[in-house]
Amino acid sequence: MSFEFRSLMFGIVILLVIFLIIADISEVEEEIGKHGGTRKFYPQNLLHKSKRPASSLQPPLSNQLSPEKIDTSKPAIGGVGTAVNPTPKTEWSFNRTLSNSIRKNILKFLDAERDISILKGTLKPGDVIHYIFDRQSTVNVSESLYRLLPAVSPMKDRHFQRCAIVGNSGILLNSSCGRQIDGHDFVIRCNLAPVEEFAGDVGRRTSLVTMNPSVVQRAFQDLSSAAWRERFLQRLRALQGGVLWIPAFMAKGGEERVAWAVRLILQHALRVRTAFPSLRLLHAVRGYWLTNKVLIKRPTTGLLMYTMATRFCEEIHLYGFWPFPRDARGNPIKYHYYDTLTYEYTSRSSPHTMPLEFSTLRDLHSRGALRLHTGACHT
Ligand SMILES: *[C@@H]1O[C@H](CO)[C@@H](O)[C@H](O)[C@H]1NC(C)=O
Numbered sequence: 556m557s558f559e560f561r562s563l564m565f566g567i568v569i570l571l572v573i574f575l576i577i578a579d580i581s582e583v584e585e586e587i588g589k590h591g592g593t594r595k596f597y598p599q600n601l602l603h604k605s606k607r608p609a610s611s612l613q614p615p616l617s618n619q620l621s622p623e624k625i626d627t628s629k630p631a632i633g634g635v636g637t638a639v640n641p642t643p644k645t646e647w648s649f650n651r652t653l654s655n656s657i658r659k660n661i662l663k664f665l666d667a668e669r670d671i672s673i674l675k676g677t678l679k680p681g682d683v684i685h686y687i688f689d690r691q692s693t694v695n696v697s698e699s700l701y702r703l704l705p706a707v708s709p710m711k712d713r714h715f716q717r718c719a720i721v722g723n724s725g726i727l728l729n730s731s732c733g734r735q736i737d738g739h740d741f742v743i744r745c746n747l748a749p750v751e752e753f754a755g756d757v758g759r760r761t762s763l764v765t766m767n768p769s770v771v772q773r774a775f776q777d778l779s780s781a782a783w784r785e786r787f788l789q790r791l792r793a794l795q796g797g798v799l800w801i802p803a804f805m806a807k808g809g810e811e812r813v814a815w816a817v818r819l820i821l822q823h824a825l826r827v828r829t830a831f832p833s834l835r836l837l838h839a840v841r842g843y844w845l846t847n848k849v850l851i852k853r854p855t856t857g858l859l860m861y862t863m864a865t866r867f868c869e870e871i872h873l874y875g876f877w878p879f880p881r882d883a884r885g886n887p888i889k890y891h892y893y894d895t896l897t898y899e900y901t902s903r904s905s906p907h908t909m910p911l912e913f914s915t916l917r918d919l920h921s922r923g924a925l926r927l928h929t930g931a932c933h934t
């Protein structure tokens with residue numbers, strides 16, 4: 556084979572790979588930008604592309620992950636079986652084999668130990684990053700943000716027997732689950748949800764908490780006064796060295812909020828371990844679920860956390876996941892346990908597909924891969 560011919564072949568292969576990557580990214584963006592209308596799904600993972608007929612891309616809802624049917628004629632309310640049963644004894648038991656095989660499969664798409672944060676060595680101040688969902692907008696890596704990038708993964712070599720992931724649903728109110736949640740070896744919370752005032756129901760411990768930039772505005776009034784800044788600092792001090800996970804490069808618009816938060820953390824030399832998710836994490840998580848025929852749009856923080864937690868947790872317990880306006884008895888349930896926001900769970904314009912995520916998690920619960928707690932805890 557001549558040198559020219561080999562070079563030509565090599566060039567063609569490179570072009571093909573670039574084309575596939577671009578096609579992949581633009582499809583995701585198009586769908587996310589569209590917010591509803593006709594549904595469009597991400598192509599299967601590149602590796603599987605050629606093996607799957609196009610018709611398998613849109614299986615019926617009842618065909619996710621397992622052959623067990625989910626009754627979609629009724630809303631999922633009340634369908635959680637033993638999980639909503641008020642009796643403390645349930646038949647749930649952990650299936651380690653299944654859990655291990657899920658971890659192994661997820662590791663084919665992402666390694667949470669690595670993807671949980673961009674590391675110092677991979678960026679430098681002044682680098683320009685394209686937002687994952689708004690590719691045409693960019694953000695510069697500031698000197699301050701750079702200083703908060705970890706040098707090694709905050710989850711390096713960390714493994715836990717039992718982890719709790721606490722969602723923010725109002726289903727937690729009056730649950731008395733606080734003590735049980737705090738009893739886990741590692742507790743993950745979402746969006747800096749307040750804990751002190753609700754400790755009996757949600758617990759206090761926080762080993763890792765996420766913070767979308769929008770939270771700085773919604774829950775801390777854009778840190779506009781000394782009082783709000785103090786509140787924010789207090790919430791971060793309560794982490795006592797836990798991980799603060801900031802998805803700074805997902806969607807444009809949060810640049811200043813991230814900058815303010817970063818400045819405060821540095822100014823006050825707060826003891827938190829900041830982490831900024833890798834640029835590939837979201838696509839990788841989504842790729843895993845889509846390949847398993849769970850046709851989510853954009854994963855919620857809760858599903859992201861579950862997917863990542865499989866890397867360093869044996870038994871995963873979920874609390875506060877309930878994407879329905881009513882509980883099993885028909886009582887109204889708040890969207891968040893701590894504020895008055897409302898949410899259209901089934902809206903097509905939402906970037907998330909919460910009821911679908913929930914039925915997937917419920918299915919994994921029934922198979923013993925994780926445990927979904929949706930009722931009161933008995934202490
Ligand atoms: C655990 O899951 C594996 C894999 O899905 C399955 O083969 C096995 O029967 C399950 N074990 C129990 C005790 O349910």
Ligand SMILES: *[C@@H]1O[C@H](CO)[C@@H](O)[C@H](O)[C@H]1NC(C)=O
Nearest residue numbers: 681682683693694695696810
């Ligand atoms: C980002 O950096 C580039 C070049 O270093 C500079 O031209 C641009 O003004 C910066 N943008 C912002 C928003 O700081």
Ligand SMILES: *[C@@H]1O[C@H](CO)[C@@H](O)[C@H](O)[C@H]1NC(C)=O
Nearest residue numbers: 725728729730886887888889
């Ligand atoms: C929680 O319990 C208190 C006192 O029993 C009651 O007033 C309140 O309405 C309950 N809240 C919810 C959300 O069920």
